[in-house]
Amino acid sequence: MGFVAIDRAMLGIPPEVIAKDNDRLMDAHLADYAALAARLARENIDIEDIVARVMALEVGLPSWGMVSGGTRFARFPLPGEPTDVYEKIEDCSVVHQLTGLTPRVSLHFPWDRTDDYVGLRQFGEAHGIGFDAINSNTFQDQAGQKRSYKFGSLSHSQAQTRQQAIEHNLQCIETGHILGSKAITVWIGDGSNFPGQSEFTDTLERYLDSLRAIYRHLPHDWRLFIEHKMYEPAFYSTVVQDWGTSILCAQTLGDKAQCLVDLGHHAPNVNIEMIVARLAQFGKLGGFHFNDSKYGDDDLDSGSVNPFQLFLVFNELVSAEIRGKGSFKPAYMMDQSHNVTDPIESLLNSARAIAGSYAKALIVDRAAMKGYQADNDVIMAHNCLRLAFETDVRAALAMARVRSGGAIDPIACYRASSYRALKAEVRQYNPNLGGGIV
Numbered sequence: 001m002g003f004v005a006i007d008r009a010m011l012g013i014p015p016e017v018i019a020k021d022n023d024r025l026m027d028a029h030l031a032d033y034a035a036l037a038a039r040l041a042r043e044n045i046d047i048e049d050i051v052a053r054v055m056a057l058e059v060g061l062p063s064w065g066m067v068s069g070g071t072r073f074a075r076f077p078l079p080g081e082p083t084d085v086y087e088k089i090e091d092c093s094v095v096h097q098l099t100g101l102t103p104r105v106s107l108h109f110p111w112d113r114t115d116d117y118v119g120l121r122q123f124g125e126a127h128g129i130g131f132d133a134i135n136s137n138t139f140q141d142q143a144g145q146k147r148s149y150k151f152g153s154l155s156h157s158q159a160q161t162r163q164q165a166i167e168h169n170l171q172c173i174e175t176g177h178i179l180g181s182k183a184i185t186v187w188i189g190d191g192s193n194f195p196g197q198s199e200f201t202d203t204l205e206r207y208l209d210s211l212r213a214i215y216r217h218l219p220h221d222w223r224l225f226i227e228h229k230m231y232e233p234a235f236y237s238t239v240v241q242d243w244g245t246s247i248l249c250a251q252t253l254g255d256k257a258q259c260l261v262d263l264g265h266h267a268p269n270v271n272i273e274m275i276v277a278r279l280a281q282f283g284k285l286g287g288f289h290f291n292d293s294k295y296g297d298d299d300l301d302s303g304s305v306n307p308f309q310l311f312l313v314f315n316e317l318v319s320a321e322i323r324g325k326g327s328f329k330p331a332y333m334m335d336q337s338h339n340v341t342d343p344i345e346s347l348l349n350s351a352r353a354i355a356g357s358y359a360k361a362l363i364v365d366r367a368a369m370k371g372y373q374a375d376n377d378v379i380m381a382h383n384c385l386r387l388a389f390e391t392d393v394r395a396a397l398a399m400a401r402v403r404s405g406g407a408i409d410p411i412a413c414y415r416a417s418s419y420r421a422l423k424a425e426v427r428q429y430n431p432n433l434g435g436g437i438v
C-alpha cells in the first residue's frame with residue numbers, strides 16, 4: 001500500500017485555513033513540545049523517535065462511519081453528510097489531511113457499490129486515500145437478491161444460499177483487487193435465536209466449507225480476516241462467537257487467514273488485551289476494529305469510555321511489534337457508529353485517542369518492567385504501565401500532525417473551515433444511505 005501523491009487542489013480543507021489555525025496555536029504548542037521533550041529525555045526517551053513512530057502509524061477509516069450512524073430505533077441524518085462512496089472519500093481525506101493518520105478507507109459492499117472501480121481508485125488517489133480491507137455483507141438482504149439470509153449465509157442449511165454468499169465474497173475480492181486492497185474481512189450475522197434452532201457443529205462445518213471456497217480464490221498477497229462477535233443479530237448463539245472459534249477457523253484455513261479483533265465484540269469485562277497477546281503470539285492477529293463500548297457492541301468513539309483499556313491493547317500491540325521484528329503488520333482500522341456527533345469530528349478525536357495510546361505504549365519502560373516482573377515487585381511493574389498511561393503526550397501527537405501537514409487542534413481547525421456547512425449546500429440528502437452498527 002504505497003504512499004500516493006496528494007492533489008492539493010482537491011483536498012477538503014484549504015491549506016491556508018490549516019496554516020492560519022496552526023499559527024494561532026504554534027507558540028503554546030512549541031512550549032508544550034519542549035517541556036515534554038525534556039521530561040522524556042530524563043527517562044532516556046528521544047521525543048523525535050516517538051514522533052517518527054506516530055507518523056508511521058496508519059489507521060483505516062470505516063466508509064460506513066462517515067455517515068451519521070443509527071440504532072435500531074432511529075437514525076438522525078446530518079446536513080452535508082456524504083451521499084455516496086465518492087463523498088465518503090472526500091470526508092476521509094479531510095480526516096487524513098488534519099491528522100496524517102488515516103490514509104485508507106475500508107469499504108463495505110454492496111453499500112459502497114459503484115459502476116467504475118478504476119475511476120474510484122483514481123478518485124481516492126487524487127484525495128490521498130487508498131483502500132483498506134474490503135468488507136463483505138451477507139447479514140442483510142439486498143434488493144433483487146435471489147435467496148434470503150434470514151436464516152444464515154455462509155453457514156446456511158441450504159447449499160444454494162451458501163453458494164450465493166460465497167459468490168458475493170468472491171465479487172468483493174475481485175472489486176478489492178481493482179481498488180488495491182490487500183484483504184477481505186468476513187463478518188457474518190449467522191447464528192440462532194433459540195436453543196435447538198441449529199446444530200453448533202454442523203453450522204461451523206458448513207461455514208468452514210464456505211470459507212475454504214473463498215480462501216481458494218484469494219490473491220497470493222491477500223489476507224482473509226475472520227471477525228468474531230459474541231451476539232447480535234443472533235441472540236442465542238453465533239457461529240463465530242469468540243476468538244477461540246476464530247483462531248481455530250484461521251488455523252484450519254491456512255496462513256492467509258487471520259483473526260480480526262473488534263473491541264466491541266466481546267462479553268463485558270473480557271480481558272481483550274490478553275486476547276490480542278494470544279492471537280499475536282500465534283501469528284493470527286490480522287486486523288483490528290477500534291471503537292469503544294460501555295455495554296455491548298456500542299461502536300462508540302475510540303478511547304471515549306475506557307481509554308486505559310485502549311492503552312493496554314496498544315501495550316500488547318507494541319510488545320508484539322517488538323517481538324515480531326517487522327513481521328507483525330496488523331491492519332488497524334476504526335469501526336464506529338457516530339449517532340449524535342459529526343462523524344468527522346468523532347474520527348478526529350478517535351485518531352488522537354489511537355495515536356495517543358500508541359505513543360504511550362511506546363514510552364513504557366519495558367526493560368525496567370521485565371526486571372520488576374522477575375523480582376515480583378508488583379507495584380513497580382504495574383507503575384511502568386501506569387506512569388506511561390498518565391503521561392500527557394498530546395504535544396508529540398500535535399508535532400506528528402504538524403509535520404504531516406495537519407492541524408495542531410484538528411477539531412478547531414475543522415470548525416474554522418466550515419467544511420460541513422459548505423457541503424450541506426452542495427450535497428443532496430440521500431435517505432437510503434445510512435451507517436449502522438456492524
Ligand SMILES: [Mn+2]
Nearest residue numbers: 262289335438
Ligand atoms: Mn467490526
